[in-house]
Amino acid sequence: MPGQAGEPGGLTHFNALPQDAAEDALRTCCGSRAWAHRLAAHRPYPDLDSLLAAADEAAYDLTLDDTARALACEERPRLPAAAAYSAAYTALAAAHSVYESRFGHAFVICLDDIAPGEALDHLLTGLRDRLGNDQEEERVLAAEELRRLARGRITRLVRNLPVGRPVTPDTARRDSFGYSPYVPV
Template identity: 40%
Template structure:
């Protein structure tokens, strides 16, 4: 498919130099292996092709790759200062009562102690209460089950974060 029929942002992404494409993808996901897999499969004719490549790349992450990806995510309730993406994604905790924020902090610490990494969830559109309930539910999972849930959540987060990259006007 030619760039004239490919959405502007996707056509732009397809033609970025490798280093620039990897940098753009690093803003989506901290896993180097994931980014290299997506760059290697360019060009993408449609956003759906890119999203499918995301899904395949996430499914193929090793435990070390998954850990690298998770290291790029702040704990729920504590978005990275100056990072509008994590603040937007965690909006549900922004207006939560102090008691809920304190409970979430404790649950985050308990979860991290149990699994050795941050509680990862696609928080977009979820309330503080829904986030709290999710960590409470998942903290009882086995490590293997939780790793698969994290993999699924990472794929969902990446899709949301990829969308603006491929929808940008070609002049962006």
């Protein structure tokens, strides 16, 4: 199956999880309970591409309240201790604070396709650009970035699901997030 290459048993294991465990694992990818419930309820998926397509469709169908709850689950990135003294990270922390005050949720941006050395610049530029948005425009952009983040997280989740080990929210998050989607490592 095309979507399962490099996923030894990951999708098979995901498809076999009890409903509650599958929803818990999916909520590590997107904080919306409705989204996670819908994806878990429509298993089994024949391949990763089918799961990702279903995730996209479910994301597009989120209500404003579901999107707001999912955004509320997103955390501000944790910065490395040494970064706290960097001018760029100081600017990042300040921009995050302004964004959160203006829009009421953490800034979300998917950096999956950005080279690690360019991620901080891309993040700062995105933050600065999006601070000029009105509430509705930013809601739409944040929902799209949340959808893109969920796709990457699902891919990592499925690829990292070990066969034979129970999945909990903690192990799913640790296994699917080898790096922060926000801050370069």
